[in-house]
Amino acid sequence: MSRAQLFDAVRVADLHTFSEIIERFGHAPEPVEGAVSSSPAGPGRGCDICKPTVASILASLGNGHILEGEQATLQDTNDHVMANMQKDGTYSVVPRIAGGEITPDGLLVIGQVAKDFGLYTKITGGQRIDMFGARIEQLPDIWRRLVEHGFESGHAYGKSLRTVKSCVGSTWCRYGVQDSVGMAVELELRYRGLRSPHKIKLGVSGCARECAEARGKDVGVIATDKGWNMYVGGNGGFTPRHAQLFAEDLTSEELLRTIDRFLMYYIRTADRLQRTAPWVEDVEGGIEGVRQVIMEDSLGICADLDAAMAKHVDAYEDEWRAVLEDPVKLQRFGSFVNAPKTADPDLAYVAERGQIRPANADEKAAGADSLGAPLIAGPTLEVRR
Numbered sequence: 001m002s003r004a005q006l007f008d009a010v011r012v013a014d015l016h017t018f019s020e021i022i023e024r025f026g027h028a029p030e031p032v033e034g035a036v037s038s039s040p041a042g043p044g045r046g047c048d049i050c051k052p053t054v055a056s057i058l059a060s061l062g063n064g065h066i067l068e069g070e071q072a073t074l075q076d077t078n079d080h081v082m083a084n085m086q087k088d089g090t091y092s093v094v095p096r097i098a099g100g101e102i103t104p105d106g107l108l109v110i111g112q113v114a115k116d117f118g119l120y121t122k123i124t125g126g127q128r129i130d131m132f133g134a135r136i137e138q139l140p141d142i143w144r145r146l147v148e149h150g151f152e153s154g155h156a157y158g159k160s161l162r163t164v165k166s167c168v169g170s171t172w173c174r175y176g177v178q179d180s181v182g183m184a185v186e187l188e189l190r191y192r193g194l195r196s197p198h199k200i201k202l203g204v205s206g207c208a209r210e211c212a213e214a215r216g217k218d219v220g221v222i223a224t225d226k227g228w229n230m231y232v233g234g235n236g237g238f239t240p241r242h243a244q245l246f247a248e249d250l251t252s253e254e255l256l257r258t259i260d261r262f263l264m265y266y267i268r269t270a271d272r273l274q275r276t277a278p279w280v281e282d283v284e285g286g287i288e289g290v291r292q293v294i295m296e297d298s299l300g301i302c303a304d305l306d307a308a309m310a311k312h313v314d315a316y317e318d319e320w321r322a323v324l325e326d327p328v329k330l331q332r333f334g335s336f337v338n339a340p341k342t343a344d345p346d347l348a349y350v351a352e353r354g355q356i357r358p359a360n361a362d363e364k365a366a367g368a369d370s371l372g373a374p375l376i377a378g379p380t381l382e383v384r385r
């Protein structure tokens with residue numbers, strides 16, 4: 001089955017767990033001639049392609065927390081601990097900063113958390129702050145501090161909505177014709193946590209000068225004198241694409257409804273790891289075909305798409321807050337099975353431009369004394385009595 005077929009099959013058959021899905025639709029691999037196989041006959045046990053795909057489908061259909069019960073075992077490396085693994089095996093932490101708007105107090109909280117845990121900080125391309133160098137056993141403590149101060153998961157680790165980038169718009173800018181920050185915040189809070197075939201990025205610019213680079217996003221919104229123009233199918237990455245004009249001069253209400261339907265139609269029918277640009281090309285009729293489905297309800301599914309998005313918005317909960325409240329889920333954040341709070345002794349850092357970075361192999365081998373950029377710390381410091 002394609003992902004779209006599997007998505008419909010799971011939805012129509014009303015299946016809610018991987019076991020139910022594999023039992024119903026799974027096939028054990030064909031035995032290779034002459035090989036001695038230890039695989040059981042029957043539905044099989046899943047593989048590295050179908051497990052994350054099913055995990056994404058179950059999450060998109062609103063089947064609870066991604067680390068709940070059986071779903072936890074389906075998740076990829078990053079989703080598995082809800083953080084992005086880096087080259088030295090530590091993780092980066094990205095709290096949501098909706099629309100790129102943050103108060104001075106919020107900045108102080110992130111700064112203090114980064115200082116207290118010795119993390120490297122960098123502003124991301126999506127207008128938020130990434131903290132690098134967090135060890136797995138530190139993730140709950142870091143998130144507890146962030147959640148206490150009103151932050152929530154930014155889903156930087158998930159195939160889901162990432163960010164809604166915005167310019168300052170009419171609030172501050174002399175050229176702005178609409179409140180682009182207000183719209184970006186509304187969109188980000190509406191679609192946060194929405195799991196999809198690939199990551200989704202949005203952008204909102206307050207006038208045609210396009211300072212938010214919205215046409216480089218899956219959904220780009222550009223303010224006009226009369227409302228909002230909506231563009232779809234943009235992305236950066238390996239094959240950069242400019243988004244194409246989808247609808248003009250929408251009211252704010254019309255804009256939300258149109259984006260709701262566009263995203264839900266994409267989530268239901270795109271292939272595994274397919275971004276919106278190639279998906280739009282694949283839909284019968286291309287962008288005109290998508291327009292007919294969403295604006296003219298040519299398939300008669302718009303009410304269903306609207307209901308699915310309403311369900312997502314109603315059911316949203318912060319994944320990290322839920323983990324902090326659940327002792328069972330917290331158990332996975334241990335460094336070693338027999339010593340869960342012990343720091344990885346192989347980690348080592350050097351100072352660069354006033355912050356830490358992982359030491360490379362030569363620096364580790366050379367040690368602290370013979371380097372221009374000396375080893376400043378491993379994960380633990382020696383205590384002298």
Ligand code: SF4
Binds near residue numbers: 174
């Ligand atoms: S896109 Fe327009 S409103 Fe936004 S910052 Fe640029 S000039 Fe100002």
